[in-house]
Amino acid sequence: MxxxxxxxxxxxxxxATDMRKGxxxxxxxxxxxxxxxxTDGSLFLFINRRRDRMKLLHFADGGFWLYYRLLEAGTFExxxxxxxxxxxxxxxxxxxxxxxxxxxxxxxxxxxxxxx
Numbered sequence: 248m249x250x251x252x253x254x255x256x257x258x259x260x261x262x263a264t265d266m267r268k269g270x271x272x273x274x275x276x277x278x279x280x281x282x283x284x285x286t287d288g289s290l291f292l293f294i295n296r297r298r299d300r301m302k303l304l305h306f307a308d309g310g311f312w313l314y315y316r317l318l319e320a321g322t323f324e325x326x327x328x329x330x331x332x333x334x335x336x337x338x339x340x341x342x343x344x345x346x347x348x349x350x351x352x353x354x355x356x357x358x359x360x361x362x363x
Contacts, residue, residue, distance in 0.1 A: 321359035
């Protein structure tokens with residue numbers, strides 16, 4: 248499980264992302280679309296078009312970390328920013344809810360997940 252403090256800035260790329268991208272490609276999205284520095288310690292989330300795969304890019308301890316999550320069943324919630332940009336900032340609690348399948352909408356509703 249990922250552990251981040253509530254001080255960690257977490258940004259979501261709200262447009263569909265090609266999951267073939269690695270460190271360089273995702274860092275380029277952060278620089279171009281977010282107009283941010285990918286090495287500032289923030290966490291950047293990218294979700295594919297089908298919303299069943301997610302990559303998290305994080306710079307720590309002098310290097311990049313790339314986390315990859317593939318859902319066997321269900322999807323991640325579709326997120327959109329209020330101002331129409333491709334960037335949305337969430338907090339650590341919302342990230343935990345997103346990864347757990349809990350809807351971030353006003354009502355608490357669990358999204359479908361694979362059960363062993």
